[in-house]
Amino acid sequence: MSIKIVGIIGSGLMGTGIAQACATAGIDVIVRDIDPAALKRCIESVSSGLARLVAKQKLTEEAKTAALAAIRTTTDIKDLSGADFIIEAATENLALKQKILQEVEAIAAPSCIIATNTSSVSITKLAATLAQPGRFVGMHFFNPVPVMALVEIIRAIQTTDATVALTEELARTVGKTSIGVKNAPGFVVNRILCPMINEAIFVLQEGLASMEEIDAGMKLGANHPIGPLALADLVGLDTLLAVMNVFYSDFKDPKYRPAPLLQEMVDAGYLGRKSGRGFYKY
Ligand code: CAA
Ligand code: NAD
DSSP: OOOOEEEEEOOSHHHHHHHHHHHHTTOEEEEEOSOHHHHHHHHHHHHHHHHHHHHTTSSOHHHHHHHHHTEEEESOGGGGTTOSEEEEOOOSOHHHHHHHHHHHHHHSOTTOEEEEOOSSSOHHHHHTTSSSGGGEEEEEEOSSTTTOOEEEEEEOTTOOHHHHHHHHHHHHHTTOEEEEEEOOTTTTHHHHHHHHHHHHHHHHHTTSSOHHHHHHHHHHHHOOSSOHHHHHHHHOHHHHHHHHHHHHHHHOOGGGOOOHHHHHHHHTTOOBGGGTBSSSBO
């Protein structure tokens, strides 16, 4: 494969999972975060994720050691200048992503593909911040990355065919199935999934059933692997709120308004698993 080094911006839930998936596939990874504690958690989390696979005899101890050795971390964006492919996976915020992408373009090699893992923001709008928008693409992984088989590949109107082809190649190399999607808020999966989770929060807010009953309802009655409120906690309530706000403002349709209880939870700092408390306590 032509992609030897992947740079990742943001070492939260998603950046960490993407780093694990790439390193396990034999690709060198360099992860950048502004928070050194997040970088430390990234390595610890990849290490425990790989140890789990070794315990289940799905990975050898040698492969685990090699994958861990393939991941470097940094707080300095210039350290990503040797990457063939850079994936932005920082906090879901348009202004932040625009700023990061300009910083990335300033240090990236001319041939480097620049991708975003955004859950909802317009790929076309983000591409427009770059001097070379043709090399920009949406590469949307799903959480938890080591387990979820899908990647959505979203083309901005500026994205070239060559950029899409390389992104498809990377998705295949890390063992994912990709679907091609046209640019629109939330693409395909989140357009369907996030309003369902938001509706579950309205149902809770209206007192129609307890959290446990809502989650049991969707597990037992719709065969979902986990209930929508547990899924909100897995995704991160701040991320879910950001996605619903993009839908609400971009579609200009009140059906996408975020549930007030979701806003209230985020205001309280109850962000889900990552903060130790969301709808459930962890
Ligand atoms: N790393 C590696 N492996 C993991 C893992 C992780 N972080 N989490 C779970 N696994 C593995 C387990 O080792 C286990 O493997 P085996 O089947 O080989 O034993 C398997 O996944 C199942 O895990 P568990 O038995 O521990 O727990 P579970 O059965 O409850 O499954 C789950 C966990 C896979 C997360 C499952 O609950 C699930 O599929 N939930 C729904 C996830 C989902 O919908 N994700 C999409 C979120 S939306 C999104 O990502 C887009 C966005 O932009 C917001
Ligand atoms: P997170 O809150 O777990 O992590 C975000 C990380 O970005 C943090 O570690 C933060 O320190 C870092 N960061 C902030 N500013 C930065 C900067 N300037 N440079 C480098 N790092 C910076 O978020 P997450 O859940 O990993 O989500 C990351 C992206 O992936 C978002 O765009 C989100 O919408 C998307 N996404 C999330 C999920 C999910 O289920 N959580 C799934 C698919 C896509």
